[in-house]
Amino acid sequence: MPIDQPFDLNLLRLLVVLHRTRSVSKAAEQLDLSQPATSLALARLRKAVGDALFVRTSAGMLPTSRCTELVTSAEGAVGKIDATIMRRSAFDPATARHEFVVTMPDVGEIHFLPRLTAYLSQHAPSCNLRCEQIVNEHMEATLTAGDVHLALGYFPNLEGQNVLRQRLFMHSLVCLVRADHPVVRSKSVPLATFLELPHAVVHSIGRSNELFETLLKKQGLRRRIQLLSSHFLSVPAIIARTDLIVTVPRSIADYYARLENLRIVEPPINIKPYPIHQFWHARFHDDPALKWLRETTAALFTEPSARRARARPA
Numbered sequence: 001m002p003i004d005q006p007f008d009l010n011l012l013r014l015l016v017v018l019h020r021t022r023s024v025s026k027a028a029e030q031l032d033l034s035q036p037a038t039s040l041a042l043a044r045l046r047k048a049v050g051d052a053l054f055v056r057t058s059a060g061m062l063p064t065s066r067c068t069e070l071v072t073s074a075e076g077a078v079g080k081i082d083a084t085i086m087r088r089s090a091f092d093p094a095t096a097r098h099e100f101v102v103t104m105p106d107v108g109e110i111h112f113l114p115r116l117t118a119y120l121s122q123h124a125p126s127c128n129l130r131c132e133q134i135v136n137e138h139m140e141a142t143l144t145a146g147d148v149h150l151a152l153g154y155f156p157n158l159e160g161q162n163v164l165r166q167r168l169f170m171h172s173l174v175c176l177v178r179a180d181h182p183v184v185r186s187k188s189v190p191l192a193t194f195l196e197l198p199h200a201v202v203h204s205i206g207r208s209n210e211l212f213e214t215l216l217k218k219q220g221l222r223r224r225i226q227l228l229s230s231h232f233l234s235v236p237a238i239i240a241r242t243d244l245i246v247t248v249p250r251s252i253a254d255y256y257a258r259l260e261n262l263r264i265v266e267p268p269i270n271i272k273p274y275p276i277h278q279f280w281h282a283r284f285h286d287d288p289a290l291k292w293l294r295e296t297t298a299a300l301f302t303e304p305s306a307r308r309a310r311a312r313p314a
Contacts, residue, residue: 009081011045012074018042018054019071022061091288093124098289100127103134103142104152107202107232111251112152115300123296143281149290150297151279154211162282166294169303170273171249173212178240179261189245191221191268198226200238200246211274212247219269236260276301 017027028038046053051066063071091098100120104112109131120127134142134151140160142148151158154171175194177184183193216223226244229235232252239246240260248256253264278297284290 008044008048009077011041011048013078014038014041015045015053015067015071015074016078018061019063019067022054024061091292093120093127093292095126096124096289097126098124098128099130100150100289100293101130101132101148102150102152103132103139103148106133107249107252108153110232110255111249112297112301116297119296119300139279143279144283146281146284149280149284150293152276152297154274154276155279158279160281163279164282164285165277165279166298166302167275167277168298168301169276171251171276172273173247173267173271174250174253175265175267176236176239176246176248176253176256176262177244177265178242179263181243181263183243184245184263184265186265188266189268194245194268195221195223197223197245198243199223200227200229200235200244201225202229202232202235202246202248212269212271215269215271221269236262 014027014031017030018024021027021030024038024042025035027033028035031038033041042053049066049070051064053064053067053070054061055064102112113129113131117129120129132142132148134148136155136157139148139151139155139158140163143151143163144160152168158165175189177189183197189197227238232248235246235248236256236259238244239256240262247267250264253262256262257264278294280290280294
């Protein structure tokens, strides 16, 4: 066979089945082929390897020495292919070795990663979780390429034709001040006080902060931003030691209030709740491992009212 002519790997399975059955008709039946098609495939196989492979005798089709040599390798190759297909058809988290790659804002890490990591540690002990920070403009490309398996958060511009999403829960925004704040002493902050206070604002890869900023602009409201940061990590310590006020998702405020002596107050502006989704690309919709990850994420974080929501294009 010329070296530039590709070898049809289907012929390896034919070789293995013929060697086992010693019959063209029985091999055709097992391979779900017609007998003429099986005979033609055998002729192609003989031409490809340059050997008769099987010799008809009174005892049936007997393999040549070259055939016996090839069958050993063919059985190994076919076995590996079958094993790969079977592994893809089922994912056993208890024994699987897999690395899941997700992306989310750093504020999302506070909400998602502790529970998700704890669940994987218990139910998928040999699987790893890697969290990448991807800018919004590159989110769809990384999902398409498979560089990221799942995006978690509020990404309203992630609307590609082949990007699928599932709503997990609705988020709302609240404000945080230090517990002994000299001005904010009630469960809510008046608008005039809110605008006079110095603010901490975090701009991360998520888009939830834009909801609030857009609402302020629509109402013609301006505030003093004393601190502008790209990360949420230092926010609770800063708020606890200053008179600043910060607006954050409610679940994050609950978490921060457990870390520092902080108080949650309602903002003076009506901020509608916004949806948090998990996003993935249609290319990997049927991947068993990634399907398990999505189902796990949904089970851990989906609100009861949204549990029956089907995945749909973003």
